[in-house]
Amino acid sequence: MPDKILDDISHRRYNPLRGSWLLVSPHRTKRPWQGQQEAPGIITLPEYDPKCYLCPRNPRAQGDTNPDYDHTFVFVNDYSAVKEQQQDYEAEPSSNDLSSLLLRAEGVKGKCFVLTFSPKHNITLADMSAEETLPIIETWTRIYATHLSPTNPLSQVAAKLELLSRPAPPESVVPPPSQQLRYMQIFENKGAAMGCSNPHPHCQVWTTSTLPEEPGAEIVQMTKYRAENGGRHLLGDYVKLEMEKQERIVYQNESFLVVCPWWAIWPFEVMIIAKRHVRALVDLTEQERLDYADSIQEVTRRYDNLFETSFPYSSGLHQAPLDGTQEEIENSWFHMHFYPPLLRSATVRKFLVGYELMAEPQRDITPEQAAARLRGCGGELYRNKLQ
């Protein structure tokens, strides 16, 4: 057990991976809720929707037609947040040097992809077996490898990868970028509550010429930790500690540990962490890719079972930059975050609003309580039992 007293008193916990604190108020779960209710996750959709821009054979917004794909399908986002071609930006030379201090900007180039998980419109990761999830991880690995800088030591690893010597379905392949980019963020917004506008199972891949804030902060923290702790890795030590403590583990297999981290902000926040030092997707062996698929399956199925609903979340992979210093690449440790908003039921969510935005993130149930509930939710997917 963790210090028992933390189940009763308000306290702050430190997130060593981001270098920031959050407030935990365990007694606050007793609060009644009279506010906004979420619409429960839709579960009756057709397997094929002629109006969906992600279903096979359908036309898309800008005129292209989707191929008749079998597993995954990748294309450039029709409304990309960043583009490969745009004018270069240089700040106006200003007579006023306050501008250069207080109105700072820099151009960002890059490319945004959309990647479907399945041709079926009406399924989610929770409905797919580990074997069915594997092609998604393979496609992520291919896209990541295609974008690696030739000077990144990981590109030598990629060159030797058996997976990448196998021919790939053409609809899962992307061309190399027209210029070297710095970082690739793979993420999924699932459910209307997380801003997803199309239930067809899919994720996004945004690549940018800049290193974004969150992975940037994590790399700084991981680098500092190694320097201060005899070269040991922050997440390597964390995996070891959680396996000893047995307080926040949701699930594990040979290659991955699934925990509600000590510093979780969202009520049922989860991290999937590689047990050994994996820097990026291309470091994974074939067995590890399958174990990773199995971990994703265990998380998403438990989520759906928890409140017997199609559980909304945003998830994202953090791994080594496409281009960076040797140190940045070496200090990276592959992991995946899941941030789900639901708190008490299929319709009552946690709002991260006033205090959270102005002062500090705040949570009610403890990560230990959340982990215990998710541990208890394994087994068959609730909707299959109902059939």
Place this chain on the structure above:
Amino acid sequence: MPDKILDDISHRRYNPLRGSWLLVSPHRTKRPWQGQQEAPGIITLPEYDPKCYLCPRNPRAQGDTNPDYDHTFVFVNDYSAVKEQQQDYEAEPSSNDLSSLLLRAEGVKGKCFVLTFSPKHNITLADMSAEETLPIIETWTRIYATHLSPTNPLSQVAAKLELLSRPAPPESVVPPPSQQLRYMQIFENKGAAMGCSNPHPHCQVWTTSTLPEEPGAEIVQMTKYRAENGGRHLLGDYVKLEMEKQERIVYQNESFLVVCPWWAIWPFEVMIIAKRHVRALVDLTEQERLDYADSIQEVTRRYDNLFETSFPYSSGLHQAPLDGTQEEIENSWFHMHFYPPLLRSATVRKFLVGYELMAEPQRDITPEQAAARLRGCGGELYRNKLQ
């Protein structure tokens, strides 16, 4: 005009007040929206609701009865996130020193108040005149002064404040804390979209024994700026620059500037900034309190006029800590943030989800475009014109 090119290309902007970057994708507003729709703000409520726990004379959850108040009314939150009395926490002395690196926690004491803005159930700040808003600012000032540390130089300022020598209505007064606290966060969650569970106009005041992350980060940045720029204040310089540039100003009066900051994340994010060096509420003169009320009035009315709806937002005041070093107090500069989620209409919001949570905040319309729209929305409140 700002560098015109920033209206067309994807770029990052730097927030010097927090020390972080965000991604701006101006062309992305052309994206169609097929996702979740918000319920439009409710505007037909009774002036008195017998079931509301904030209306005068009504019973509350834990048995107390509200007084028959005229302006504001303050009470301790029945479900406070922090409390004055709780067991002290000291981490278990651990044989394993990984715990002390990776499982860090500290106890947090404090007190949470709820503060109503008016006895009327069916109004909002947008419906109130500056004169009607003034009692709220006076109550904030009283509560802040009551919590100041005797060693804080601001407590001498408070001691001389004419306002505080005037008798106050008993329902707007709070007792001094039983122990010295570090910070007071005043914030409002308005609207169901921002997690507000009761439309009766009110805000919250959370005081804590710790300095929360956001004001903590701002103080670090403001301190650094002064040290590097000959003792000039970051927000003082910023006010000066924005008044010169005239690109992001929404409104101003003698004492306050209202801008969509260069680094705004939320589509119509706004900051109210004191024009002179005001460290905290107790530094404001009587005229400045009225000008502050006027600024709040101008922001909230313009928000409602923008999409002709009761506009949801979270807002919060940042000011000097209750207790802190001389430097922290001297480097503080009074300002207020408004974070509203709506993007395109009364029912279409911006989601800060996958990419934003995993990588970096992202916005579509530029702050310059947002400021121009809010500048054009002044004048009478739209719902009064309809009557």
